[in-house]
Amino acid sequence: MQEAELKLELSQSGARSLLKTNPFVSPPTILQQKSVYFDTNAWDLTKRGLSLRIRQSGNERIQTVKAGDGAAAGSFVREEWERPVTADAPVIDDPQIVALLAGAGPELAPLFEVHVTRHRWNVTAGEAQIEVCLDVGKVVAADREAPLCEIELERKAGQPAALFDLARKVDLITPARLGVLSKAERGYRLLAAAQGAVKASPAPLTSEMSAATAFARSAAVCLRQFRLNEMALSWSRDAEVLHQARVALRRLRSLFSICTSLFQDSRFDHLREELSWLAAETGQARNIDVLIGRARDEELAGRLKAMRGDAYRTLEATLSSARVRSLMIDIDEFISGSMADASAMPMHGRSARDFASTALDRLWKKVARGRRLIDADDAARHRLRIAAKKLRYAAEFFEPLFRSKIETKRHRRFIAAMAGLQDQLGDLNDLAVAPGMLSSLGLLGVAGTQDLFRAYDKAELLRRAAEAHDGLVDIKRFWRSR
Known part of the structure; x- marks a missing residue:
């Protein structure tokens, strides 16, 4: 059968607040559960997107095999197979499961355990039936362990929107992250x-x-990438973690822009605006990270590092805000729940490959028109840089749709040429925005700042950019047969 659920992360204190408030009307059923997860030493199951566990609750043991693509964000839609067993040892006798595990059965061994106290409610929300499970406990692997505190909302009947409405109610009681x-x-x-x-x-x-399904899957991957890096930022101020969080936001914003024609939904523009706001909120800390990497003056570097601490504290406050939590839930609802709404997607039935070819052609024309780079002004080069970035992301999103031998070869060359052009346009943009960036940080004219961008030779960058652009235009497009 297919499982559809929404998962939220809570703090330990948040779980206590939720239990005290109990917005689910009836008292919960409380269970002590131990789940043992199995795989081979080479982790063959997880590499195939599978998991196998035996969960014990009281005297009952249930074996569950789940299959998924690993791309989901908060809402998970996965195939699962369950059966009762009598011991903590997998029983592989169902022909479908035997085929799914493809010979891994004899090599399965326990890898880790999950111990939780589960509070379970059955909630009626309008015509929807939802099972709510609050799990508080720990994950144990060898001599290591990590706390676990999450709430799962599983739809048993009714519309998916009910899951998200209930998630928002939970977030009003205690902060709940996707x-x-x-x-x-x-x-x-x-x-x-x-x-x-x-x-x-x-x-x-x-x-x-369909094109809409391709959008949903691609957007879910972007959302997952952002959330994983956002989680890492809660314990690390690694510059690369922030950079990849910003990459995820840029990719998601570009995907929304690329797929605008698929939607006639009032939420679409609002989500795009909120993504733009969040991307801007991450900009100050990222700019400081970049400048620190370039600073050679010791006093300037020290000043930048002090500013970095303030910028990251501000960013952490933003990421933990109700606005960001709500945005994550809203986006996940849009890309999962509303995908089935034909009225929101008049082009729902259009094939992904056909849509991709049209979108790539449109973006390609914008980039190809950007000739005479040397004579263009900074604003025109900035527009070309944005168009090139969207084209690069579209080429990456849709690559799985073009997998013939010749398409794969052309795609590899295309991405390499795009990367070369983007590098040059990025350096030119850094030169153009440097005065404004330094001014916003109160560093314009400060000793040492003149060296931050001194290595750039604008005339040489323009020559290289024009050369990279001409090279890209001459490359055969991987999405076209000619």
């Missing part, structure tokens, strides 16, 4: 090296799916 990690993923992360910056990954797209 969850992106399954319990299985938490265990694997505990076994692995410390997690740092999370880079973009491809979405599981196929040429047979």
